[in-house]
Amino acid sequence: MNTPKNYRWRKFVDQVMRGSTVVATGCAVIPLIAIIGYVLTLGASALSVQFFSDVYQPPNMAQAATDGTAPAFDPNDPFAGIGVPTDGTAPVDGAAPTSDVYAGGPVGGVLHGIIGTLIITGMGLLFALPIGIFAGIYLSEYRNERYATMVRFCCDVLSGSPSIVAGVVIYILVVIRTHEFSAIAGSLALMILMIPIVTRTTEEMLKLVPESMREAARGLGAPTWYSTFTVIIPAALPGIVTGVMLAFARGAGETAPLILTVLGSNVITTNLFAPMASLPLLAYRYTESPYPGENTLAWGAAFVLMMLVLCMNILVRVATRRRAGASR
Amino acid sequence: MTMRSAMTLSRSIGFADLVGARTRTRPLTDSVSAKIEVRNFSFFYGDFKAINRVSMDIPANRVTAIIGPSGCGKSTLLRAINRMHDATHGARAEGEMRFDGVNVYDPVVDSVLLRRRVGMVFQRPNPFQLTIFDNVAYGLRVNGLRDKKLIAQKVEVSLKRAALWDEVKDRLFKSLGTALSGGQQQRLCIARAIASDPEVILMDEPCSALDPIASLKIEDLIDDLRNQFTIVIVTHNMQQAARVSDVTAFMLMNRSTRAGELIELGHTDKMFTAPSDQRTEDYISGQFG
Numbered sequence: 001m002n003t004p005k006n007y008r009w010r011k012f013v014d015q016v017m018r019g020s021t022v023v024a025t026g027c028a029v030i031p032l033i034a035i036i037g038y039v040l041t042l043g044a045s046a047l048s049v050q051f052f053s054d055v056y057q058p059p060n061m062a063q064a065a066t067d068g069t070a071p072a073f074d075p076n077d078p079f080a081g082i083g084v085p086t087d088g089t090a091p092v093d094g095a096a097p098t099s100d101v102y103a104g105g106p107v108g109g110v111l112h113g114i115i116g117t118l119i120i121t122g123m124g125l126l127f128a129l130p131i132g133i134f135a136g137i138y139l140s141e142y143r144n145e146r147y148a149t150m151v152r153f154c155c156d157v158l159s160g161s162p163s164i165v166a167g168v169v170i171y172i173l174v175v176i177r178t179h180e181f182s183a184i185a186g187s188l189a190l191m192i193l194m195i196p197i198v199t200r201t202t203e204e205m206l207k208l209v210p211e212s213m214r215e216a217a218r219g220l221g222a223p224t225w226y227s228t229f230t231v232i233i234p235a236a237l238p239g240i241v242t243g244v245m246l247a248f249a250r251g252a253g254e255t256a257p258l259i260l261t262v263l264g265s266n267v268i269t270t271n272l273f274a275p276m277a278s279l280p281l282l283a284y285r286y287t288e289s290p291y292p293g294e295n296t297l298a299w300g301a302a303f304v305l306m307m308l309v310l311c312m313n314i315l316v317r318v319a320t321r322r323r324a325g326a327s328r
Numbered sequence: 329m330t331m332r333s334a335m336t337l338s339r340s341i342g343f344a345d346l347v348g349a350r351t352r353t354r355p356l357t358d359s360v361s362a363k364i365e366v367r368n369f370s371f372f373y374g375d376f377k378a379i380n381r382v383s384m385d386i387p388a389n390r391v392t393a394i395i396g397p398s399g400c401g402k403s404t405l406l407r408a409i410n411r412m413h414d415a416t417h418g419a420r421a422e423g424e425m426r427f428d429g430v431n432v433y434d435p436v437v438d439s440v441l442l443r444r445r446v447g448m449v450f451q452r453p454n455p456f457q458l459t460i461f462d463n464v465a466y467g468l469r470v471n472g473l474r475d476k477k478l479i480a481q482k483v484e485v486s487l488k489r490a491a492l493w494d495e496v497k498d499r500l501f502k503s504l505g506t507a508l509s510g511g512q513q514q515r516l517c518i519a520r521a522i523a524s525d526p527e528v529i530l531m532d533e534p535c536s537a538l539d540p541i542a543s544l545k546i547e548d549l550i551d552d553l554r555n556q557f558t559i560v561i562v563t564h565n566m567q568q569a570a571r572v573s574d575v576t577a578f579m580l581m582n583r584s585t586r587a588g589e590l591i592e593l594g595h596t597d598k599m600f601t602a603p604s605d606q607r608t609e610d611y612i613s614g615q616f617g
Binding site for chain 2 (some may be wrong): 035210213220222223226231
C-alpha cells in the first residue's frame with residue numbers, strides 16, 4: 001500500500017498536538033490537586049472531637065487553663081480572653097509561651113463557624129431561590145425579548161463582579177442604617193451573589209427542555225404556568241438543582257462580603273440580627289493569627305468548608321436522581 | 329382576554345359551547361355535517377403568506393387527510409385549527425376558521441378552552457417525562473378533574489382505545505412515558521389526546537417518525553377512532569391517506585406567491601381514482617413533488 005508523501009509528518013503533528021493537550025490538561029489540574037491535597041492533609045490533622053464540638057478558645061486563656069493559673073474560658077464573660085481577668089489579678093498578657101498553643105497545637109473548635117455558615121448561607125439561598133427561579137422561568141418561558149436581554153446582561157455582569165461589591169452595597173444599605181453587623185445582612189449580600197447564578201442556570205436548563213414538550217402541553221389545553229410547573233420544571237430539575245448547588249457553594253465560600261456584613265463572632269449565636277461566626281471568616285482570621293495553633297484551625301475550617309459543600313452536593317444529587325429517574 | 333370575560337361575552341353572543349361549559353352533540357347517524365368550516369382562510373408569518381384563501385369543510389366523525397408536497401402549508405393549516413401558532417411571533421390569520429359555527433380566531437375565544445376540545449398528536453412522539461399514567465391523566469387534570477377513581481378509569485379506557493393497555497398495564501406507575509419505544513410513545517400520545525374526550529383530533533404526520541409496523545398500528549387505531557372523533561390528519565404518505573381517510577384535501581404551493589393553496593377536496597376514493605384537477609393527478613401518480 002502506498003503511504004502518502006507527508007504521512008510521517010502528519011502523524012508527527014498529530015502526536016505533538018495530542019501531547020500538548022495532555023500537558024495543558026495536567027497543568028490545569030495541578031493547582032486543583034495541590035489545593036485539595038494541602039487542605040486535606042493539613043486540615044485533617046486539625047480535626048478532633050473538640051474541633052467540632054467546641055467554640056473559640058482565646059490562646060492566652062487556654063494557656064492559663066493548661067498552666068492551672070486561671071479558670072477555664074467562660075463564654076459568658078464579655079471580657080474573657082482579652083487579657084483582663086475579671087477576678088482582679090494581674091493581666092496574663094506577658095505570660096511565657098509554654099502551652100502547646102504556641103507550638104502549633106489547636107485550641108478550641110469551629111462549631112460556631114459551622115452553625116453560622118449553615119445559617120447565613122442557607123438563609124441567603126432561601127432568599128435567592130424564589131427570585132432566581134422565577135426570574136429564570138420568566139426569561140425562558142414568558143420572555144419579552146428586549147427586557148429579557150437587559151435582565152440577562154445584568155445577571156452576567158453581576159455574576160462576574162467582585163463579591164466585595166455586594167458586601168459594600170449591603171454595608172451601606174443595611175449595616176449602616178441598622179447600626180449593627182448582622183447575620184441577615186450577610187445573607188442579603190450572599191443573596192445578591194446567588195441570584196444571577198440561580199437565574200441563569202434555571203433559564204438555560206429550562207431552555208434545554210425540547211419545544212415539543214411545550215407544544216404537547218399546549219395542545220392539551222394547558223396554560224403556560226401549568227405546563228411549566230408540571231412538565232418543564234420536572235424535566236429540567238436535575239440541572240436546576242446543580243445550579244442551586246453551585247450557588248450554595250459560591251455563597252458558602254464567600255469571605256469578603258461577610259467581613260463587611262456579619263463581622264464574625266467567637267461564640268455560637270442564632271440571633272439573626274447580631275454578628276455571627278462563619279467558616280470562611282474563621283479561616284481568614286485564623287490564618288492572620290500569630291498563634292500557630294490558630295493557623296492549624298484555619299486549615300481545619302477550610303477543610304470543613306470543602307467537605308460541607310461536597311456533602312451537600314452529593315446528597316442533593318442522589319436525592320434528585322432518585323426522583324427524576326423513577327425507573328428508566 | 330381573561331377566561332371570565334370570554335365566558336360572559338360568549339353568553340351574549342350565543343356560543344357558550346366553545347368558550348364556557350361543554351355541550352356535546354355528536355350525531356351517530358350518517359350525517360355529513362361540517363365540524364369545521366374553513367372560509368377564505370389565509371395565514372401569515374410576519375409578511376410571508378403561508379396559506380392563501382383556503383375554503384373547505386371538515387366533516388364531523390370522519391377522517392380528513394390533507395396531502396401535498398413539503399412547504400404547501402398543510403401543517404400550518406392543521407395547526408391553525410387549534411391556534412397552535414399563538415405562541416409564534418408575528419403569526420396571524422385572516423378569514424374564518426369556524427369550529428361548530430364559531431370562528432376560533434374571534435378575540436373572545438379562549439385558546440386554552442379551544443384546545444381542550446381539539447386534541448393534537450404531533451409528528452414526533454412527545455410524551456412528558458412523567459409516568460405512563462400521569463401522561464394520560466395530564467389532560468384530565470388540566471381540565472380540573474380531581475376524582476382519582478374517575479381519572480384511573482378514564483386512563484384505562486383511553487389506553488385500551490389506543491391499543492396500548494396490554495403492553496403497559498403492569499408498569500403504569502413504574503415506567504416513564506419516555507421509556508417506551510417510538511411506536512408505543514405515539515400511541516401513548518394518542519391516548520393522552522383522547523383521554524379528555526376532545527371532539528376533534530389533529531394529527532400532524534403522526535407516523536413519519538415511526539417504522540412501518542408501528543405506522544400500521546397507528547393506522548388501525550385511526551380506523552377504530554373514526555366514528556367517535558373528527559380526525560384531521562396531515563401526511564406525506566399518499567398510500568396512508570388513501571387507506572385511512574374518508575375525505576382528502578390536496579394542497580400545493582403557488583409558484584409565484586409561494587403561498588399554499590387548496591387545489592382539490594373530495595371523497596378519498598374519487599381523489600385517488602379520478603381526480604378532477606390535473607395537478608392532483610400529477611402529484612398522486614408521482615409525477616410531481
